[in-house]
Amino acid sequence: MKQIIIGLGSCGIASGGLKVKQTLQDLADKAGMGITVTETGCMGMCYTEPMVEIKDETGKRTIYGGVDESVAHEIFNSHVLKDIPVTSAIAIDSDGAGNEKDFLSNQVRLVMERCGNIDPESIDDALSMDAYDGLKKVLGSMSPTEVIDEILASGIKGRGGAGFPTGLKWRFAANNSDTQKYIICNADEGDPGAFMDRSILESDPHSVIEGMIIGGFAIGATKGYIYARAEYPIAIRRLKIAINAALERGFLGKNILDSGFDFELIIKEGAGAFVCGEETALIESIEGNRGMPRIRPPFPAARGLFGKPSNINNVETLANIGRIIRKGATDFAAYGTDESNGTKVFALAGKVKKGGLVEIPIGMSIREVVYDIGGGTSSGKAFKAVQMGGPSGGCIPAALIDTTIDYKPLAETGAIMGSGGMVVMDEDNCMVEIARYFLQFTQSESCGKCVFCKIGTKRMLEILERITQGQGVEGDVEKLESLSHQIKTNALCGLGQTAPNPVLTTIRYYRDEYDAHIRDKKCPAGGCKALIHFNISPEKCIGCTLCAKKCPTSAISGEVKKAHIINQDKCTKCGICRSVCKFDAVVVQ
C-alpha cells in the first residue's frame, strides 16, 4: 500500500505542515485502505515547504513541494487513489526528475543523508539507514587509538567555524590520564542567520548521539552533555525521544552492546546567551554559572567541565563521525579539496530565491551555491554580497563571487567559513547598516568580562550609529579600524576577537558607501532611514490607491486615478509603499 510522509521540521510546521498532515490523515482514514501517514524531518528545501512524499508499492518516491490543503486533496485523489502523479507540484522524485531537481542535484548529502528520509522519532527508521553501524564497528573491532587515527586520516575539521582538526582535538583529550572526562556537544547555535544544527537535530538526532558515543569511547569519557539552545523546542524534544530509544536498544547506558563500555548522555538547555557558544563559556553555563569565558590556557582538554578534561565538538562535526567510521576515512577524504575534506552544510537565506539547507563538497564556489542551487536573488535585483559566518564573519562582495568555499580562501576575503550561515543581500541592502546590525548584536551579547570587548564594541557601535544617522565625521572610518585591530588582538574570547570582522570587511569592500554617509549624508542603497525619504512620482503614479491602503500610518493620501502624496511627518519610512507599487512610482531620495 502507498505511504504518505509529511516533512515536519520547524520549517515544515511553520509553513502549515501540520494542517496538511491532518488533511491527508482524514482522507486516508476515510478511504480505509491501509494507507499510512507518517512524518519525516527536513529535506532542506525550506523554500517549498510544506513537502509531502508519496512512496508507492514499488518503493518509488515522489516528493511534492508547496503543498497546501487543496494540493493535498489533489495529490490524494489523483496520485494515491489513481496512480496518476500531480506533475505540476512534483519537487523531485526518486528518478531525479521534478521541478526542483537542480536544488538537490548540485549537492552531496553525507551528513544529511538521512535527513528527510527517515522519521526522526523512529529509531527503526534510522537503523534501516545504517545508524549506529559505526558504533558497532568501533565497539566490536577497534581500539580508542584506532578510532582517533581513523578520524585524523579522514581529515575532518571542526564544523563550528574555527576549523581545528577533530582528530587532533580528540587525541589531546585522550592523552590526558584523568579517570573522569567529558565529551560535550555544542548545540548552542546562536549565529543569527544559521540553522544547520537545528535541522540536523530535528531530522536525524541519532547521528549526533552516535558521534558522541564514539567520541566518548575514543577519548575515554563515560559522560556526555548536549548543550542545546532553548529556542529549539522541537530539536530538544526529538533528541530526548532519540536518547530514550537508544537507551532501550542498548546503544547508551551500561555495557553498550556487551562491550563493557558505559556511556551516559545528558541534555542541558541553554538560557539565551550567545556567548555560550564559546566553549569555556558553555562549560561555565553547564556548571550553573553566568556564561563568561575563561582565560585559556588551561584549555578544556586539560581542565574543562567540573575541572576535568573535556572535549567539545559541534553538532555537524559529530553527525559526520558515524559515517566516517562506517564508510572509512578514504571515502570521506574523496570529497572536498586538497586542504579540506568532506562536505559542509550551509543555511542559505536572505534575499535568495531558494533558501534552505545546502550540503556541498568543500571547494565549490559561492556563485555555484547562490545561483546554481539558490537560483539567484529573490527580488530579481542585483546580487550585492553574501554574509558568511554571522557576527564573527564578513560580507563577501559580488566581485568575489567566484571565491572557493574553503577555510583558507574565505579567510583571505576577511570573512570566515563559520558555522554555515550564508545570507544573501541585494542592492537595496546598505552595508554600513549591516555592519551596525552585527555590532549591535555582538555588543548586546558581550558578557562584560574583558574591557576590549565590553567597551570597545560599544564605542564602535556608537560611531556606526552616528554614521547611519547622518552624523558621521571625517576620521570615523579610521577610528573604527583602529578600534577593530585593538579588539581583535586583545579580547579574551572568540566573540570579541571576531566581532570587528563585519565592520572591517564592509570598510574593505564598500568604503565608498561609508564615505557617502559621512561626507554627503546620503545612503546610496536606501537602507538607512534617517538618510532617506520616500516620494511618489506624479508622472508614474496612476492613482491605483494600493499604497494608501497598505500604508500602516495612513501617511499617503490622494484621489482615485490621481497622483498620490506622502505626508513626510507621518511617514515611518518602512518602504511598504515602494514594495507594493506596481508602477515603480515610489522613489527613495
Place this chain on the structure above:
Amino acid sequence: MCNNCAQTSQYWEQFEAIMTDFSGDRSQLIPLLQKLQDAYGYLPADIISRLSERTGIFVSQIMGVITFYSQFRLEPVGENIIRICFGTACHVIGAENIADAICRELGVALGETTEDRLFTVESVACLGCCSLAPVIMINEETHGRLTPDTAREVIREFRSREAKA
C-alpha cells in the same frame, strides 16, 4: 512574601514539587530556574529568596545568573508570548516592519505586555527558520514568510481562537 494568603499553599506546593529534583548540586541552578519560570511565568522575588535558602547559593549569585541570560524574567508576562525574530535573514527582509505592524496592532512597544495581559511582545536574536524570513513565534508556534498584513492577520486569528477557547 506573597500577599495573597488564599494562594499561598498552592504557590509553595509548586515550589516544593520542583525542588524535589534538587540533589544539592550547584550545576542544577539553571534548570531549576527554568522550571520555576515555567511554573510561575516569571521569577518572583519571594521564590528567589526561598531558592537561595534551599540551595545555599547567595541571592546575589542567583540574581547574577538570572540577569545574565535573556530567557529569565523578573516581571510577570502576558499569557502568550510573541517573539519577533531579528536574525540576519529576517533583518535584511524587513523584521522591523513586522515588529512595527504587530506593535501597532496590539498597542504596545517591543518588550511590553498588552493591558488585557493576553500578549507580551519580545524581540529575539534568531529563531533559526531563516529560509522562511521574516518569522515570528507565538508561544511554540512559528509563523513565516510574513508581511505586515499577514502578521496582523496571524495575531487577529490567534486572538479569536483564544476568545473561543
